[in-house]
Structures are given as structure tokens and as C-alpha cells.
Amino acid sequence: MIVAERKPFEEIAEASAGFRRVLVAGCGTCVAVCLTGGEKEAGILAAQLDIAAQLNQREQAFEVGCVERQCDREFLDELAPQIEQADAVLSLACGAGIQFLAEKFPEVPVLAGVNTTFIGINDDVGVWQEKCRSCRDCVLTLTGGICPMSLCPKGMLNGPCGGSDDGKCETDPERDCAWALISARLERTGRLGGLEAIVPARDCRNALPGKQVHPAYERRYSAHE
């Protein structure tokens, strides 16, 4: 899932200071799971902003809304009545949700309340780990289900760099070297041989904004229908 962290309070308070009625819009999926932007966190942030506004003698009102996902237009529609009353929307969704909300409601200023951090796993209560960089060119079959693009800071595709030290990364003695993990895993499963061939340079055309149509729906979205 997508993981995000709340922006520093000061940044949020400053960005919203000029608006009288602010809707704090939570998102009930990924950012709720990572305890950053669900209904509870939206409520807490609104309460905090209210306290700060009162302390600074700003006449502001904060309201809370939360929908299932801000990345779906049908759910965003549910926010419309609240957004109509608001001078600005402070979205706690990931970058995708914030943008879609802005696109759906072109008239209202949209403020970002979180920094989207990564695609990761939910390790335990309050702990997440990055696992995927969405590079559109997955090598996990080759690398034993351990991603060198996201877990190796240099994204080395042909083996470890010289900075790998005792299973740890040169960037941080606490960080596992991705290639140490890959090597151990492939050795265990007897698949080290798959690494012998040189992995060619990756295709970075994925830097272009992505858009994906499911093959079954190609006709629907083609120019001809």
C-alpha cells in the first residue's frame, strides 16, 4: 500500500492560515492504514488547527470529512456538499488523492497535509517499510523476491557495489545490503545461477507520466468507439 507521513504542523498551519473555513479531508484507505490521514487523524489535525487558530486569534473553522478513497471520483463526490461550504480543502490523502481532489474541484484551493513517502508493507502497528519504487520493470523473479531498485540506494542491478560491508549498506550500518539479502535468499532456494547474465540498462521511459488501460477495456478507451 501507499505510505505517507503527516507534514510538519507548522507548514500545515501556515498554508491554511489565510482561509476561514477549512475542510480537513481524510482518506479511508492507504493513509488510514498508515495512521496518517484516516478519520481519526483528520479529527486530531482539525482539533490541533483549531487550538492553534484560537491561540493566534485567527477566526477559522475546521471541519472534518473522510471518504473511502480520494482516488475515485465517486467517493470524491461525497465530499462535494462540504467542499461547497469550504474556503480551502486540506487533503490528507496521498499525492494521487490530493491531485484528483484538486482536479474534481477546480474552484477550491487544495492544500497538502501529508508527504507521500513510499509503497510499502505494514510491518506491525505503527511501522512501515518501503518495498517498491514502481519502476515498471520488475526484476523480482530474478532477484529472489527482494527488490534492488527500492532496497539498494544505488539501484544496482548486476550485484552489490563495493560499499557492501558485512551484509550492511555503505549508506547506513543499520541498513541491510539488498544484495546480501538477495544472495542469501537465492542461495537458499538454489537459484543463484540466474544472476550470471548481465542485466541490461533499464528502460527509463517510465519517467513519462503513466497511464494504463486494461487490455479488456482497450476498445472502450480507443478513439474509435
Place this chain on the structure above:
Amino acid sequence: MSAASLGVFLCQGGRGTADSLEFKQLRWAAEAAPGAVFTVAQSCQAEGAQAIARRIKELGLGAAVVGACPLLHHPGQLSRALAAEGLNPDMATVLDLCARAEGERSGACAVAPGAAAALSQALSSLAFSQELGQEEMAVSTRVLVLGAGLAALMAARSMLDAGYEVVLLSPGKRLTPPEPLLGPEAAERAGELASGLEEASGLGLFRQGRLLSLGGTAGQFTARIQDRGGETHALELGGVVVAQGPPLGLNLPPGIEPNERVISLSELKGLASAPEHLKKRLGEGPLKVALAVGLGRQSDPLTLRAATLAAMELAQDPEREVVLFTGNAKVAGPGLERLTQEARGLGVVMVKFTSGGLRLNAALPRLALEWDEEVLGRVMADEFDLLAVDQVPQPDDDYRGLAGTLGLAVGRDGSLQPEAISALPLASGRGGEWLVGPARGQGEPMRWADEAADAARAARQLLGRGAPLAETGRVLVDRKRCTICLTCVRVCPQGAMDRLFRRPVSNPLVCTTCGTCAAECPMEAIQIVGLEDERYGQEIAAAAGQSSGLSPAGERGLLVLACANSAAPALHAARLKGAPLPPGARLITVPCAGKVDLDMVLEGIRRGFDGVLMLSCHEDACQSLGGSTWAARRWEHLGNLLEETGLGRERVFRSGVAPSQAVEARGAIENALAALAELGPNPLKTGARVREMLSRFTLEMDDTFAIVS
């Protein structure tokens, strides 16, 4: 409950009370609720109580709140009067609104400070109370016992005797592995139990088996067990007894590695009873042996006893010089003192070394020991041929793995015992799993038989005969809000939350309604019936409305969130001892600190309270085994959140109290009030007052009261 069916009775008490401003405030608070309001004279007298009961009957009221003093409540007069009228004796809630201490029968009655707020609060919370029906739950009556040796065998026996089917999963081949500390009688008892069990019907046995997984919750666990042939068996289980302790390792301080001259006490006992082995190992001639107990971690009396016995056995041979070092050991044990004297008589030298420890140069061929002699107060040194030390639990990866499978954590002492041991002796961190014997830490085998019996009692209480009654529907998960983040499943201190059809469901057999799940849920999807967020919101509003609007100038408003298991009884005891809540403090009782939601605290601050105090159980004595730990973590976060707003963290306080600590509980409130007096009023107070006034003029009757009507 309809409006007409609720009556609020206010005791006028002694002369003049009815004319006081405080009493008028009480009336206003009561009239705000659309029930009937009555005043009564002298409810502490039998006639007063009878008058209330008659009135309730005449009007056909469904429920009543009586604002009075503890005198009415304490002798049960009202209950008796209600019963005499043929009414439900528990239909009336008596609220203590009096300033007078119990026992002071004489003297003027006076309305307690904050009584109006307490009445408003009670009326708003009353709207939420709800009786739920009980249903029979289908549970498995099979109990898994993990472990081998005396404790596990005792547990299996007790469960069988209690009528449960037992599956015994022994990690090794033998049901009676050597337990050197236990002595011959215990070994004999274990042997008897083992042969008895092997013949018993209703016992399934897996030797060298492995628990692969344990899903579900109490009464409805599903286990996968691998037998020694590698085959996997799926079993439904009602409960699990964990009698398996971690493996033992030498109790050495860090940095010292065992070698052939540093051995365990049990190894020494083996050597001592077979002199030819001892000679083979260390050669002929005189021998100097050191025994040490409590060299690394603390040792228990049982270990000391075993060490003393071993030293005595060695000292039988006059050619051997035996020194017993005791350090970090509990020395008070039955008969230990006498045994020590006997050992001295046999020539065993007893040395107590201090916290400076026993310094050891384990380099071969001789061992050099150095210690601070406690009695002489100087450094001593000597050389020995052999050092035998006691053993302590040292969990290995396998044991940690087992703990993980069981959903439990290995504690600092290497056992599975949760830190909140004083609360519930056999309880683990997962309802339906009970800890017996070595799983609870360093052994006290004298108690194992009792523990095994207690586990069987706990099983009976939980599982009954396979269809226990349970109150269902107390914990509600709103499917529309729930995003299945599993936070509730992971935080539940009882392991009561499970996934059913992909949604979290609370198992009422083990749920204590501590509310930790509800407070941690990021989607506010979990509500506990009767303890909803809305209820607390209205209670806070009621308490704050009265305090911000009407409290005398300069008085500080402190919202006290008190755990029903510890702080609330402590404060009640304080009240009965003549120490009511100090002026300015408003009490809201929560089922457990685990239920304290940050929203509640922030709401209190925004409502104009000058500060908020959370009074919980001590973290290591939480009645719900961890709710107060989660609450303490949230409290840290709360401080940061308030810091961010510019208000600062100084207005929120947290303190742990035991139910018996009446003085401490009240002291914590006084300390918080004193700190608030230094800080001055909540800067949000004026705004809160304005909003309170506005809401009175612009809104119709609050929802709270609409529900009552």
C-alpha cells in the same frame, strides 16, 4: 426510555439547602433533561427513600436518578424501599452530590462543588447505557497443553479431570525430560503422571511435535500441528496451556564464556554422584570446587537450595574443598537457613559477594576468582579447579518463534509472563492461553500443582461445557468505516480481535471492553456499546459547560479521566474517607485508560478545561494487561501534538494508581491543579465560553437529552 419514564429526584437535605444557589444549579441541570424533576426532603431517612419509591411507582417511571449523599446509597435504603413497592431494586441510580463526608450524620447538608456538572454528566451517560442479551457460544472443549515435564503433565491431568479433551504437544521425545532442580520426589511424581496420562482416554499426544500456527481467538482457536513424521494436523481448540519454558543456560555475567572448568550446577550434580567421572575429568587428588548462584541474573531460592545440596554432597569427601558463592539470589526460602547451617557443619564455606560481583578469570588450567567480601568489606581472591554456576532461562530462536506463534512476547526474564503479572496470575497476553510452570519464569514448582488446577478453573470459566454464555454485540465494528488495517487485531491486549469474513470481530469471551481497539482505530470504526465516543463527547460537554459557565473566578477546571479498575475506586475510597474531588476537578470514568482517545483530551481542552489528567493503572499492573501501556504511548504523542499547536504539553498530566491508593489518586489531582494554578487559565477558555453561550441561544435541545426523552 421515554421522557416520561425518567425521574430525577434531588434531595434537599437539611435546612436551607433548597434555597442555595448550588441547589438551584442542580435543578437547572436536571430540568435540561426532559424528564420529570422532583425534590425530596431528607432522602437519607427511611421515610425519604420510601417516598421516592412510592412516587416512582405512582408515576410508572422506568428509571430514576437520585441526587443525594452516600448515606442513601450505603445502607441500601432505597433498594429496600423499591423492593417493598414491588419494583426492580436496581432501577434507580444514586448520585453522590453531597459535600459531606460519610459518617458525618449530623451537620449541615451541602451540595458538593461540581455537583451540577456531575448530574449533567450522569444524565447524558445514562442515555447510552444499554443492556445486552447473552447468547450461548459454540466453543471447542479441546485444550492444547504445550510442554513436557512435571508442569505440563500436571496441567494435562487437571484439564482431563475437568472434563476437557487434551492434546499434549511435547517438544522432545520424552514426556519426563530431566529436571535437575526438582529433586527425586518430583521426578517420581512426573513419572506417575506420565504413565497415567499415556493410558488415559481423551488425551492426544504429539511427541517431538511443533505448533506451526495458532489462529482465531479463545474458544475457537485453530491450530496446525506438525507431528514428528512431518505431517500436519489441523485442530480446533478451546484453549491452550503453555507449560513450556525457555531452554536454560549458564547464569554467567556477559562476556564470560563457559569452558570445561565452568559448568552448570546440574552437570556438577551428575559428576558429584559419579566420582569416577569427576576423577576422569579433573584428575586425582584434592579438589577445590566453587559453586556460584546469582552470578549473572537473579536466582531464586529453589536454585540456592539445589546448590546448597550439591555443595553438601561434594563436601562428603574430605579431599574436596567446597566454596558456595551467593550473589544476586533471593535467600528467603522454606528451610533454607537450616540447610545452610548443615552445609557449614559439613565444611562448605559460604561466601556472599556484593554487587561488585565475582570477577572471574576463566583462563585454564586454574580458575582465578576475585570478589568483594561483604562481611569483611575487602577484596578476596582464590583459585579453583572447577566452577559450577546455576542456570537461568535463556530463550533461543525456537522459543521466540513459539512465542510468536502463540501471539505472545518473551519478556526480559525470558518467560512469557506479561509485565502486568499482579493483575491476573495465569493470564498471558492472549485470552484463552494460560501460562503454567516454566512458561511463567524461574520455577517455583511448589506452586505448579495449584497453577495447573487454576488453569483448569480458568478453562471452565471460559469454555464451560462447550456452550458458555457471552454478551454479544458489545463491541461494534462499523463495516462502512473499517478499512481492515488490523490495528485493532494487533493492539488488543487480550488477543480478542479476530478476522471473520475479512472483518475484525471481537470475541466476547475474552474481551474486557477496555476500549484500546476503539481508541487506536484510525477510522473511528469501533464503538463499545454504552461507552461510545459520542457518550464521552457529551459527558465532556456537560462537565465543561457547567465548569466554564459557572465556576467561580480563578478556579481551575481539570478534566480527570479515571480508569474504572483503579483510579475510580481509589477516588471513591477517598470520597468515603472524607476527601471528595477537589473543587474544579471533573471526573469522567473510562473502562480502562486504553479507552482514552486523543480526541477526548483535545475536546476537553477545546471545551475550556485548563488541563486534563489521565489516571490509569500502573503500567505493570493494568487490569486489562496492556491498555494502560497503549494509553501511555498515546499520551507521549499527545504532548507532541499540543506542543505543535503552541499550547504546550504542560496542561496534560498522567499518573498511575492502584485501586487502594486513595491518597495518591487524590494527590495526583491536587498536583495537577497546583500546576494549572501556576500556568494560569487555558487561553482557549474565553472562546469556549462564548461558544457555549452561543450554543445555548441558537440550538434547540441537545441530542443527549432527546435520547433520554
Place this chain on the structure above:
Amino acid sequence: MSKLAQALDGGKFVLTVELDPPRGSDLKPLTELTSSLGGKADALVISDNRGAVARMSPVLACHHLIKHASAEVIMTLACRDRNRLALASEMLAAAAGGVENLLVVSGDFTTLGDQPGAQPVFDLDSVQTLQLAASLEEAAFFLGAVLAPDSTLMGMQALKLRKKVQAGAAFFITKPISNGEGLGALLAQAGGEAPRVLAGLELGPEEDPAWAVELARELKAQGQAAGVHLSCPENQARLPELAGQLAL
């Protein structure tokens, strides 16, 4: 064929010395240091933003040393700072300026340097960069790469060595070592024809070079290395004197 390649082909026990381009724009000190090294070293390795600290481009530094000090240089090129376009353009620029030896490295990670917030590029890794260099028809470099003999990931480092050879590496420089064991083991594990390896010997600013001299002799005597690569990153002024002792 570069002089370095000739020396290695001729079986000479080679000495290379590592020098950093200036952190400013004045090339005079580097030129003087090169002159004082005289003929003691067979080639100078000119580093590329070593330690992820920005310095003058090694392309220009190399050109300058070739032109003004007639030096035999090995230009380092790190994958960290350039995408494949920039790598190719640097290679072409280097070739045009007379650089014949190229050492391809991954490069220390950006967060370790003086611009920790910089974008780490790593568009190509060292193996792919070697492939790119080998594919340039306009520039026939004598290609080198790095070995990490003392890594705990011996199998992976051996794999990497094989890939680098396959990608066109003709010689290797090791990360600093203190004995020959790891190198021996790595080469044994990698199998195949033993590549030409220069053993990295790194000295502290004041460190006595006796051990390094002895190790170099040992490596030479046992034929474990084709030469040594000397560095003294914190006191490069010492390099002429040290090179004198290490030139066997």
C-alpha cells in the same frame, strides 16, 4: 595501446597512484604534484568526485596533465553523477583529450558527501557503464573496474567480477586491502582466466608504509597481483615519497 596496457602486457609490476582534481579551479598544485611524482608511477588515477564531494571534472584534469605533464592517466568515471548521455559525452571528451585508460566505478553514495540532498543518478551501474564504454567505436579505452576482495559477499563479488570482465574490463583495481588472502580467495572463486589486478594500498596521512612495501613485494613474488595502486587520500603531498618506496 596505452602505456599502462603495454606495461601490464610486458609483465611489469605496475604502480599506479591516486590523485584528486582540485576543489577549486587552480590546476597548478596538481600539475606540480604530478611532476614531482616523476616516473615513479606507471599511471595516475584521477578520481571523480571521490567521496561524493564535488571537485573539478576529471576530464579536464586529465587533459591538463596529459598536455602539461605528459602523464599517463587513468580517468575515473562514477555512475553516481551522470546518466548514460552524460557518461557517453564524458567518455568522448576524454578520448578527444588523449585519455586512453578509463576506470569505471559506482561511486560513493551521495548522502556520504558534501551535498547529501543531491539526486543520485545511477542510471547505469558499473557493469552497464563498462558495456557502454566498450561499445563506443570512437574511443577504444583500456577499461578498468573495481574489485572488493574483503567483502563478506564473496560469491556476489566474484559474480560481479565475471560480469565486469564480460562487459570489457581489462584490468582491476581493488578497494584498499591489508593482505592478499581475500584477493586470492576472490580470484579463486571467480574462476576463469585470472584478470590483471592492481592491489589497492591505502595509507593514513602519517602512516609508516613499511607494511605496504612488504605486501607489495609479497604480491609480486607470489604473482597474485599485476601491480599495486597507491593512495593516501588525506595527505596526497606524501605520494611522491611513498611512490618512491613502492616502485619495485
